[in-house]
Amino acid sequence: xxxxxxxxxxxxxxxxxxxxxxxxxxxxxxxxxxxxxxxxxxxxxxxxxxxxxxxxxxxxxxxxxxxxxxxxxxxxxxxxxxxxxxxxxxxxxxxxxxxxxxxxxxxxxxxxxxxxxxxxxxxxxxxxxxxxxxxxxxxxxxxxxxxxxxxxxxxxxxxxxxxxxxxxxxxxxxxxxxxxxxxxxxxxxxxxxxxxxxxxxxxxxxxxxxxxxxxxxxxxxxxxxxxxxxxxxxxxxxxxxxxxxxxxxxxxxxxxxxxxxxxxxxxxxxxxxxxxxxxxxxxxxxxxx
Ligand code: PEP
Ligand code: MN
Numbered sequence: 001x002x003x004x005x006x007x008x009x010x011x012x013x014x015x016x017x018x019x020x021x022x023x024x025x026x027x028x029x030x031x032x033x034x035x036x037x038x039x040x041x042x043x044x045x046x047x048x049x050x051x052x053x054x055x056x057x058x059x060x061x062x063x064x065x066x067x068x069x070x071x072x073x074x075x076x077x078x079x080x081x082x083x084x085x086x087x088x089x090x091x092x093x094x095x096x097x098x099x100x101x102x103x104x105x106x107x108x109x110x111x112x113x114x115x116x117x118x119x120x121x122x123x124x125x126x127x128x129x130x131x132x133x134x135x136x137x138x139x140x141x142x143x144x145x146x147x148x149x150x151x152x153x154x155x156x157x158x159x160x161x162x163x164x165x166x167x168x169x170x171x172x173x174x175x176x177x178x179x180x181x182x183x184x185x186x187x188x189x190x191x192x193x194x195x196x197x198x199x200x201x202x203x204x205x206x207x208x209x210x211x212x213x214x215x216x217x218x219x220x221x222x223x224x225x226x227x228x229x230x231x232x233x234x235x236x237x238x239x240x241x242x243x244x245x246x247x248x249x250x251x252x253x254x255x256x257x258x259x260x261x262x263x264x265x266x267x268x269x270x271x272x273x274x275x276x277x278x279x280x281x282x283x284x285x286x287x288x289x
Pocket of ligand 1 (some may be wrong): 148
């Protein structure tokens with residue numbers, strides 16, 4: 001008992017379900033068969049899990065090229081790398097901006113991997129869109145309505161991360177801003193939420209992923225790196241995410257995690273990422289059996 005005087009069984013009937021009309025474009029009923037979002041030739045939500053991998057931050061041309069080659073060799077479908085970093089502390093590494101975008105483009109040319117990267121402000125949308133195949137809205141910006149409205153009118157697909165303290169309803173309403181503003185190409189990303197539990201960086205809401213898949217037709221992927229904050233948990237959380245129905249994964253991989261300028265503790269090295277990918281194959285088969 002939690003002392004709130006509500007049974008657990010009553011929980012699903014609360015806000016989300018009674019407010020279904022509130023996200024009518026995102027709701028499963030609007031497209032019962034589900035939506036496939038195409039980003040740089042990769043189809044997300046088409047039944048095959050999509051893996052996006054690369055460093056938290058782009059740190060140098062060599063670093064992103066090495067990472068791109070390694071994740072491609074291990075079987076990743078897309079390259080991630082942050083050029084604009086929303087950091088909790090203003091004293092932390094803030095990203096290399098347009099220079100990093102240019103290096104991501106080099107890495108894309110070298111490997112053929114489409115690029116997913118974050119955009120943090122409406123003024124940067126056109127610039128980032130010129131380099132990226134999928135534009136990430138970071139967790140801290142999920143309710144940045146100026147950014148959402150700008151992306152709603154933009155031609156690029158959007159990866160919308162769940163805010164660290166956002167309810168499922170708030171997350172789907174943020175997606176609704178994109179859809180109602182004219183952008184149908186939205187992928188949701190669960191990246192862990194803030195709860196009373198502080199042993200891990202975040203609490204990865206995998207049941208929420210399964211529930212969101214019931215509530216919406218949009219593809220939903222999982223970020224087990226931010227979702228756990230610990231390298232050792234990234235592979236098991238990835239397997240669990242696919243078994244529960246996620247359409248893909250977003251995973252941080254760094255050539256030398258101990259030296260990473262951001263999120264080293266949750267980043268895999270190349271060997272770790274290859275092992276993770278090898279371990280996913282039976283999971284994907286099992287999940288689709
Ligand atoms: C990231 O992807 O590196 C990132 C900053 O993610 P989030 O917005 O989920 O914290
Ligand atoms: Mn990160």
